[in-house]
Amino acid sequence: MRPRTVEDPQLLDLLLEAFADLGYDGTSVRALCRHLGVSHNMIHQRFQSKNAAWHAAVEHAFATLNAAMWDPEPEVDPADPLEAIREVMVRFVDATIAQPALARIIHQEAARPGPRFDHMLTHHIEPVQQRAIDAFAQLQDAGLVRSGPVPAAYFFLSTWGIGGMASSQQLARRVGFPGDDPVESAYLAVDILISGLRASSSSR
Known part of the structure; x- marks a missing residue:
């Protein structure tokens, strides 16, 4: 052959x-x-x-992921800026389902940090996370996002939580209700995270 x-x-x-x-x-x-x-x-x-x-391979994968997440830039509705974050997260879910290997590699390399994970962190993960940090600082100042250490919570819940669901669709299917769509489960996780980020009406 x-x-x-x-x-x-x-x-x-x-x-x-x-x-x-x-x-x-x-x-x-x-x-x-x-x-x-x-x-x-x-x-x-x-x-x-x-x-x-x-x-x-990793540079190619991050280029593909970044294009899927940010091209075009999500429109920001002044009345509800969190919807732009939701849009980016849904794009992240779709891109990760289409190519789950990058999320799996991030999880593997983070478990044993070294030069490869440092490269991903410095050149790819931290620049995107900085955008989230800047956005959450503004949204907290505006009273639209709950107080507290939101950026780190968001990072782990999205990268390991939602990213884990999107990259492990067979497992997501097995641990849900019979007949549940694992893609819909990942979208639901996005909704839950966005809801959890919102400041309560009593704290505004």
Whole structure:
């Protein structure tokens, strides 16, 4: 059987899934090629090393995710600015369901922090989180979001909670009511989080 040939964008998607399945430390360039069904020297020829292949796949995935979340920029309704945050979170759910491997890799690398997670944190996660921090500071000042350490709570509930649901749709199906749609469960989690962020009428 001849090894498969793939174009670069497809190869990057497949590499991302392979790293999510095998783990970075649990695989080698040869094992990646075998997992993907490509010739044993394809990855080495294109990327020269496992580390370079990982970075290329992750950069491609974050570029895809950021485009899905922010292009176009959500419209902000002055009467209810939290709806723009809801829109971004729904886009995050849709993008993660379409490509769950990036969320899985973030969770894996965060469990054993090192240079790879530091790279994702510095170049991709923190810039997006800073947007959330700035938005929540303004919304708290306006009395529209509850007081307290909202940014950290939002980050973990969205990245690990909602991101975990979106990237683990089979598990979400198994732990719900029989017949529940796991996609709708993820959307419901977005609604619950947005509702929890709102300042109560008594605190305004």
